[in-house]
Amino acid sequence: MDSERHFFNLSELKSDTKYAFIVFCDETINPLSTFNFFQSFKTLPTFEEVNNxxxxxxxxxxxxxxxxxxxxxxxxxxxxxxxxxxxxxxxxSHSGIISLKNKIYVIGGLFLNSSNQIAVTNLVEEYDTLTNRWRQLGNMPTSLQGFNIYTNGESIYIYWEVRQL
Known part of the structure; x- marks a missing residue:
């Protein structure tokens, strides 16, 4: 009996899934062999999951x-x-930095102004971790540094105290 080797590439298999395949020869209905196997491999995290x-x-x-x-x-x-x-x-430096929905917000802080002096800014910038793009948002009404920042739901809150010495 002549024999040939045949190869079949199994692609797009899913992790933690049981598979079975049957081998036929020619046009016969009776299978030559049935193979069962369990495909288990480490599912790679998405870019978003790694960033988060x-x-x-x-x-x-x-x-x-x-x-x-x-x-x-x-x-x-x-x-x-x-x-x-x-x-x-x-x-x-000394900015408020917070993450919300795959974006990082850098708010206020200290910077080196055009007179080469350290000053406080009201600048707000947003970094999209998925697209690797920055954009400047509207400035805060007050220049701040060293304040508390937090999220609640889909909002960002800034808290600071004004103390008289």
């Missing part, structure tokens, strides 16, 4: 008191640092 579980390091000052432009991300699940993910458009 990561710690982001944005802006600030280095050891020489110079503003930092590079933004880095740490994935605690894979124990991997990704440096230079993006650059913050307006260098500053």
């Amino acid at each position: 579980r990561s710690f982001w390091i944005l802006g600030g000052l280095n050891g020489s008191n110079q503003f930092i432009s590079s933004i880095d991300r740490f994935d605690p699940v894979e124990n991997v640092w990704v440096t230079g993910v993006t650059q913050i458009p307006a260098l500053r």
Whole structure:
């Protein structure tokens, strides 16, 4: 009896799924063999999932008191640092930084003004972690630095106290 080898590529298999396939020869109805197998492989996380579980390091000052432009991300699940993910458009420190719906907001803070002096800003910038794009939003009515910031539902809240000395 002559025999041939035939190969069939199984693609687009899903994780944690039981599969069975039957091998026929020629046009016979009776199967030669039935194979069962369980496909189990690690499902890779989406880009969005990695971004959402990561710690982001944005802006600030280095050891020489110079503003930092590079933004880095740490994935605690894979124990991997990704440096230079993006650059913050307006260098500053002591900003309010918060994440909401795959976007990171950098609000207010200290910056180096055109007179080369450190000043407080009312600037608001948004970084979309999925598209890797920055955009400037409307400025706050007051320049702030060192304040509390939090989210509740789909809103961002800023809290600061004015103290008289």
